[in-house]
Amino acid sequence: MAVLKALKKIFSKGEAEQPVRSTSPSSSASSVAAPGENRPHQPKHHAASTEQATSAAEAAPKKARADKPRRERPAKPVDTWKLEDFVVEPQEGKTRFHDFRLSPELMHAIHDLGFPYCTPIQAQVLGHTLKGRDAIGRAQTGTGKTAAFLVSTITQLLQTPPPKDRYMGEPRALIIAPTRELVVQIAKDAADLTKYTGLNVMQFVGGMDFDKQLKQLESRFCDILVATPGRLLDFNQRGEVHLDMVEVMVLDEADRMLDMGFIPQVRQIIRQTPMKGERQTLLFSATFTEDVMNLARQWTVDPAIVEIEPEQVASDTVEQHVYAVAGSDKYKLLYNLIAQNDWTRVMVFANRKDEVRRIEEKLTRDGISAAQMSGDVPQVKRIKVLEGFREGKIRVLVATDVAGRGIHVEGISHVINFTLPETPDDYVHRIGRTGRAGTSGKSISFAGEDDAYALPPIEALIGRKINCEMPPDELLKPVPRKH
Structure with missing residues (x-):
């Protein structure tokens, strides 16, 4: 408890000191959440919002992007499933996915996966992130943290319409993980959860055919991109991926990325995304070391702190x-x-x-x-x-x-x-x-x-x-x- 209080003290700030997260809709948005509803996080989409980068580094990718055709978004699949088909009785001490404002398409996928009740980290994380807050979570493997950040991310993308001026290679959500196996697993879970939504999930990992990954990037819009740091930088530096429209950024297993020496690459990636007040950032780690907390302070704004004990x-x-x-x-x-x-x-x-x-x-x-x-x-x-x-x-x-x-x-x-x-x-x-x-x-x-x-x-x-x-x-x- 002493550790948790100390962490909350580090991040607690007065309301007047908080950077205001942008809530003005993008050019294609046509609705505003009513009072009492979960208001989606709506970042500004413009290149000037990214952290400092050299003008030379920006010029080449923008030119490459301009040469790529815009394509129409594929039609959303028809879904006749109704929420009434997913009956879960309230149970004391448990949180249902029904207790959050989730879309029928997402609930359909959750129903297919057989997840009626949230795990503790899912219940705690979603209570904050669905309101647009940043979050840092300490949780070991097997606690359901992947579904926690995926459900939150998918909800954000469904509630905020994509901008009209959008090109191939501009993901709206970015998930970075340290190993190829973890990327593949997260992407599979994301595909399972988005199968009724019309959102596209892509994965970039080293050791696999670069051209095949490039072709999928050129064939359709990328909504959720899951990647290892090295391969993502390859695509970014070649001007194939642009990160200035990222609305949600997730860093999974931050402690492992520190151990494996990936943080310099992650810093390069984050500089290409909107500033921390204009994107939602979720960071997960098995441990809250001093190094991990320093990263959290640099990359998040007033984050909710969620801890699930390893015991x-x-x-x-x-x-x-x-x-x-x-x-x-x-x-x-x-x-x-x-x-x-x-x-x-x-x-x-x-x-x-x-x-x-x-x-x-x-x-x-x-x-x-x-x-x-x-x-x-x-x-x-x-x-x-x-x-x-x-x-x-x-x-x-x-x-x-x-x-x-x-x-x-x-x-x-x-x-x-x-x-x-x-x-x-x-x-x-x-x-x-x-x-x-x-x-x-x-x-x-x-x-x-x-x-x-x-x-x-x-x-x-x-x-x-x-x-x-x-x-x-x-x-x-x-x-x-x-x-």
Whole structure:
């Protein structure tokens, strides 16, 4: 509570000191929200509103943009679904999506996805962002934060008509995430939520065909763009993407972007967007470090602060175990756990790419179908690997923390930490791959002579002791060699 009060004190300002968020409609707007309604955030759309940039840098993109044709917006699909088809009874202590002013098209998609009640972070975030406020949220994986910022963003775009003077390559909402897998997952969730709205979702990630991504950008308007920082900068610097009409900007996993060294690139991107008083900014992070809060102060205006405690995420649905085992016996233990129990969908985490590669090679050699996910694996292969894992063709997915972020696969029964993570937060992210959506799961960590020191900080973070036990002899039997 002391931390939360301190954070709110940092951001609390008098009303007279607040920059006024523009509420004047764009040239094509024809309606104004009545008193008491959620008033959509309506930013000014003009190049002068962007933060300082050199005139030379602006001239080239504008010229390139002028050469591109304007195209008519595709007709909105007819939707005969009615809100009466989505009946959710009020329940004490729970917030329904019905309790917010959401469009029937968006509610139809939420109904299809089977989400009657909001998660805690969704309920808290939407209460602020649907009124146009900036927000920063602390939440671990699996809390529903992606849907929280997507529902808010989609509502903003539906309530505010797009400007008449609009070109290809001008997204109205921008979502930046640190890894390719997370971008792909967010874009998929966005496509699911927008399927009845007529809004277009695009994703830009490195490691995939640049020309294919460019063709989709030239074929239709871009409403929501989800991207990694590097690939987005490539498109921006080539004059293919222009960010001066961004109404909503979302930064997901800000702490991870700091760790991966992406913040200089993110700064370059943000300079191309409207000033912070003229766009809505949502920032999410697993931790509120001093560096993260400094970024929040620079990029947001009087943000609502929402915190979901990590103890709620390392939940009771995940049964946690630790085996004390010598480093030389770790592979035998891993093989026997999978083979003797006939597990069919397991994620194994290791700290280094070379460890991931060796584990995958050994499992494959010993007759267990496995694949690896690390920074060395090309994006096209990553997508094929994930599909194989989802379909059950691959039993074991071995990954580093960077590659493991954003992987959401239903039915992962076990997560195995071959090596304990050096950062306690990564432990919570790892075990969050199982026990999702109320199902049960199990995590097993191997604590050896080289990484047992990492266990106490993990226990401190999750607020509980994890029993450390010796593996039974049958799990340390020699691995039978295949001929």
